[in-house]
Amino acid sequence: xxxxxxxxxxxxxxxxxxxxxxxxxxxxxxxxxxxxxxxxxxxxxxxxxxxxxxxxxxxxxxxxxxxxxxxxxxxxxxxxxxxxxxxxxxxxxxxxxxxxxxxxxxxxxxxxxxxxxxxxxxxxxxxxxxxx
Numbered sequence: 112x113x114x115x116x117x118x119x120x121x122x123x124x125x126x127x128x129x130x131x132x133x134x135x136x137x138x139x140x141x142x143x144x145x146x147x148x149x150x151x152x153x154x155x156x157x158x159x160x161x162x163x164x165x166x167x168x169x170x171x172x173x174x175x176x177x178x179x180x181x182x183x184x185x186x187x188x189x190x191x192x193x194x195x196x197x198x199x200x201x202x203x204x205x206x207x208x209x210x211x212x213x214x215x216x217x218x219x220x221x222x223x224x225x226x227x228x229x230x231x232x233x234x235x236x237x238x239x240x241x242x243x
Contacts, residue, residue: 121233126151131176176202
């Protein structure tokens with residue numbers, strides 16, 4: 112596994128950013144948190160449930176998000192995506208199904224296919240800020 116260094120170009124763009132993590136799988140959530148902290152980000156959450164994620168979107172002044180699409184018993188994260196879109200908060204999807212598993216209305220949203228490397232997460236998030 113390639114570790115992302117704190118001095119990487121991605122870390123420069125992401126340092127201090129508040130990133131919401133929505134992931135119902137504990138191991139994956141911990142991996143994402145570890146990568147984000149290593150990049151100098153402030154992790155919001157993580158949230159593994161729909162209602163918690165929506166509350167965090169509403170109350171935490173987040174800069175970006177990583178959304179697992181399938182939240183198990185809670186269904187999918189598209190309502191969270193809609194809340195982020197309405198607030199102008201950029202995000203990436205994280206899914207084991209790849210872009211094929213994303214509903215057509217959301218196909219323009221960047222998508223990381225699980226399992227993904229640290230570098231891929233860092234690059235995807237940094238690209239969100241380069242585009243804005």
